[in-house]
Amino acid sequence: MKLGIPRERHEGERRVAATPETVMQLAGLGLDVLIEAGAGAAAGHSDHDYDRAGARIVPTLQPADLDILVHVRPLETAMAMALKRGAVTVGLASPSSELATVQALADGGVTSFALELVPRISRAQSMDALSSQALVAGYRCVLEAAIRLPRFFPLYMTAAGTVPPARVLVLGAGVAGLQAIGTAKRLGARVSANDIRPASADEVASMGGTFIKLDLETAEASGGYARELSADRGALQRELLAPHVAQADVLITTAAVPGRRAPLLVSRQMVQGMRPGSVVVDLAAESGGNVEGAVPGQDILVPTADGQGHVTLVGLKDAPSAMASDASRLYAKNVANLLALMTRDGTVAPDFDDDVIAGACLTHDGGVRHLPTAEALA
């Protein structure tokens, strides 16, 4: 079967869905691998590297010729429509926002797998692209804060005096938040964190952070995800967080609730209450923002309430893409591992009795298999 790896079409996207290492893995499954010229360049892989790994370089992929297409960003609708009946796609699909493409995949009889839908169970960890990309984003947001902060992260005791460590507050301690805590700790900061899931206190402590316990009930939904707080509870959470935010030199926010707009955890007033020179990085800026006023891809200078300076509010955008090499290395393994689960002797034949395969499948046989997406399209 012919598997195609496209150059990503989305503006600014630097990742690629297969690396030379995973091309070898895919070729080892008996697949005939084609890659568009230059597809891996921004992630540090030349056409020559892919050629040596066993891929054929083509100037432009012809979707109608492919049996399998792997991708990073959700497919453009035109690309989805150009695929042949029975083709298989694997990649991020953003089903809740890309309904037209989902419909095109279903109408065209394409079997599509959305990496966002891979069940978060131990057996599927090696295919969990949400986790692998959140790890990259969590690491990255600390570095973005560190280079903007006019202070050190670590404690320095020098002949010229002692410099206290920076205080970093992380709100939302999922995969990205925990990675942010670990990264800030490694840089020597004093780190505290809050989350509303009951398990998060132990998880924060395991990364070396101090958990901030608020007088607020925990909110967990099925599958270990957070539940959206009511408006009252959200307002109370902001009130309880305000003094902690005011003390932080760096605030990193990563909170999310699946299928919902990101929760607003920090008001503009809270940002204004921070000390001049402080830095806020909102990793959720692209999904609505945890911090009032955050704009994806922009640094905004928010004047402090004391009139002495400003806080830098960073709306992070495309964080994993900014570290395209390692983000692609992990993403490509997620893709190849999912394909390996359904490939025998060079043929992709998904077994829908397998929970991971059934869970990750978005469209198949002319229909939308993911219930919330099917309902949204109805």
Ligand code: NAD
């Ligand atoms: P996510 O990206 O959906 O959300 C990020 C974090 O924001 C979560 O920890 C969530 O609890 C938190 N949050 C939501 N609303 C908040 C609020 N109002 N205040 C503070 N924090 C808030 O989360 P994720 O990183 O995808 O992880 C979700 C869950 O999945 C976690 O329980 C994680 O441990 C679990 N998980 C399991 C596996 C596995 O077993 N294979 C892999 C990855 C993640």
